[in-house]
Amino acid sequence: xxxxQIKNLTKNFYLHNVEREIRSCKNVNFSLDKGQFIGIVGLSxxxxxxxxxxxxxxxxxxxxxxxxxxxxxGRIDLTxxxxxxxxxxxxxxxxxxxxxxxxxxxxxAKEHVMNALLxxxxxxxxxxxxxxxxxxxFRLPKSLWDIYPNTFSGGERxxxxxxxxxxxxxxLMLLDEPTASLDNKTxxxxxxxxxxxxxxxxxxxxxxxxxxxxxxxxxKVYNISEGSFx
Amino acid sequence: xxxxxxxxxQVSNLTVRYGEGCPDCQSSLEKNRxxxxxxxxxSNDVSIEVYPGEVLGIVGESGSGKSTLMQSLYFDLEPTSxxxxxxxxxxxxxxxxxxxxxxxxxxxNKIMGMVYQNPVRGLRMDYSAASNIAEKIIAAGSRxxxxxxxxxxxxxxxxxxxxxxxxxxxxxxxxxxxxxVQISKALANNPSILLLDEVTTGLDLSVQAxxxxxxxxxxxxxxxxxxxxxxxxxxxxxxxxxxxVMLDGKIIESGLTDQILEDPQHAYTQQLVHSLL
Numbered sequence: 001x002x003x004x005q006i007k008n009l010t011k012n013f014y015l016h017n018v019e020r021e022i023r024s025c026k027n028v029n030f031s032l033d034k035g036q037f038i039g040i041v042g043l044s045x046x047x048x049x050x051x052x053x054x055x056x057x058x059x060x061x062x063x064x065x066x067x068x069x070x071x072x073x074g075r076i077d078l079t080x081x082x083x084x085x086x087x088x089x090x091x092x093x094x095x096x097x098x099x100x101x102x103x104x105x106x107x108x109a110k111e112h113v114m115n116a117l118l119x120x121x122x123x124x125x126x127x128x129x130x131x132x133x134x135x136x137x138f139r140l141p142k143s144l145w146d147i148y149p150n151t152f153s154g155g156e157r158x159x160x161x162x163x164x165x166x167x168x169x170x171x172l173m174l175l176d177e178p179t180a181s182l183d184n185k186t187x188x189x190x191x192x193x194x195x196x197x198x199x200x201x202x203x204x205x206x207x208x209x210x211x212x213x214x215x216x217x218x219x220k221v222y223n224i225s226e227g228s229f230x
Numbered sequence: 231x232x233x234x235x236x237x238x239x240q241v242s243n244l245t246v247r248y249g250e251g252c253p254d255c256q257s258s259l260e261k262n263r264x265x266x267x268x269x270x271x272x273s274n275d276v277s278i279e280v281y282p283g284e285v286l287g288i289v290g291e292s293g294s295g296k297s298t299l300m301q302s303l304y305f306d307l308e309p310t311s312x313x314x315x316x317x318x319x320x321x322x323x324x325x326x327x328x329x330x331x332x333x334x335x336x337x338x339n340k341i342m343g344m345v346y347q348n349p350v351r352g353l354r355m356d357y358s359a360a361s362n363i364a365e366k367i368i369a370a371g372s373r374x375x376x377x378x379x380x381x382x383x384x385x386x387x388x389x390x391x392x393x394x395x396x397x398x399x400x401x402x403x404x405x406x407x408x409x410x411v412q413i414s415k416a417l418a419n420n421p422s423i424l425l426l427d428e429v430t431t432g433l434d435l436s437v438q439a440x441x442x443x444x445x446x447x448x449x450x451x452x453x454x455x456x457x458x459x460x461x462x463x464x465x466x467x468x469x470x471x472x473x474x475v476m477l478d479g480k481i482i483e484s485g486l487t488d489q490i491l492e493d494p495q496h497a498y499t500q501q502l503v504h505s506l507l
Binding site: 014102 | 235281284439440442443446450467468471472484485486488489492493495496497500501504
């Protein structure tokens with residue numbers, strides 16, 4: 001069953017200060033089935049992240065369609081969904097994970113994960129219990145739960161990011177180079193976690209530089225060069 | 231998601247004009263001033279919607295019309311034309327700018343809360359912190375002194391001000407504390423919408439972080455809709471679900487906050503985002 005279908009996705013950026021259009025990706029087509037993991041590889045600047053950011057609507061697609069099979073709205077074109085619909089999908093169905101961590105000031109790791117649930121209307125006790133479960137699942141040491149995460153290592157930040165997104169149990173995960181700054185030991189841990197998520201039928205699209213990392217994880221791998229799949 | 235959800239606040243075609251205007255105004259504007267008749271269009275056909283439980287950010291340079299919008303909504307100035315409806319006032323059927331003075335007072339005291347950039351505008355500096363809150367509660371019709379004290383304590387605790395200091399006047403407090411008292415006063419009657427006008431401007435970083443954290447907690451705990459005006463894009467990034475960008479009295483761009491910051495479409499928004507340190 002298809003959960004996502006990308007049709008002729010094109011994204012250009014127009015920079016007013018230099019009056020120039022920059023092409024990022026052109027006529028990208030692919031589909032993702034439920035529980036499938038698709039990997040996208042390519043050189044820096046090839047347009048990999050652009051595809052994920054268009055799906056997440058952080059970028060506005062120039063043309064093309066992104067058809068998502070939503071629990072709340074049925075088949076919906078994410079390039080045309082309203083802002084309110086996108087906010088709902090981000091809260092409940094689509095998770096975006098990058099190597100970067102964005103946390104409110106004075107927020108501990110556990111609170112950061114809890115906030116994801118509190119925003120959906122979950123009560124505090126339940127949010128706390130689920131947050132602890134997630135932090136445990138992603139093997140973040142208990143000693144870090146009540147600490148502000150700006151001192152965390154890359155691996156700890158990534159696991160916190162994953163916990164923050166996964167606590168909402170999204171149906172579609174977008175992984176934007178999450179392993180970019182991790183050592184091999186942490187990469188193995190993250191891979192193990194992603195395989196577990198895949199076995200639980202989470203559909204995922206991931207961007208990685210490390211081909212070895214993708215081995216045994218991805219059902220399909222697309223290579224992107226100069227904005228198009230090759 | 232309830233796809234038929236109604237906005238808590240809907241503003242349509244707000245115009246605030248200083249001057250008589252002329253037939254050529256809209257085609258003769260230099261920034262927001264008509265070069266033919268000298269009329270200043272502080273707000274020029276502005277429309278926004280704020281939905282339940284969301285934070286709508288408003289960014290723009292000084293003079294872009296951000297505060298004009300806020301002051302119009304809180305009846306601090308009278309719009310030239312436009313319509314604003316609140317779901318909590320006559321079921322969203324009546325333009326609040328056409329309400330009687332008594333009804334406007336009721337809206338200010340029961341449905342909306344306002345926090346100004348300068349606490350002097352929102353607080354009585356010589357009254358105690360508790361009296362400031364009580365004043366708002368009395369304005370909404372309550373006369374029960376015990377309940378008022380209890381509510382003041384509850385709100386001051388929520389904004390992390392020691393209740394042992396509730397009898398002190400805000401003039402003795404730091405800027406950050408004054409801002410937090412102002413927020414607690416704005417929350418006194420459980421408003422459905424909170425108007426925050428540059429509330430972190432001028433505060434040092436640690437105090438700013440505390441106020442931001444407080445606003446986020448208020449949003450989560452009380453489910454209040456918030457209209458947040460700020461020229462600080464970091465504040466907008468942290469708090470706003472959606473953002474509109476204003477320039478010369480007009481809305482030039484709107485979208486999801488991360489989209490506005492990472493893929494701005496308008497030349498001014500690109501310039502603004504690229505100026506971010």
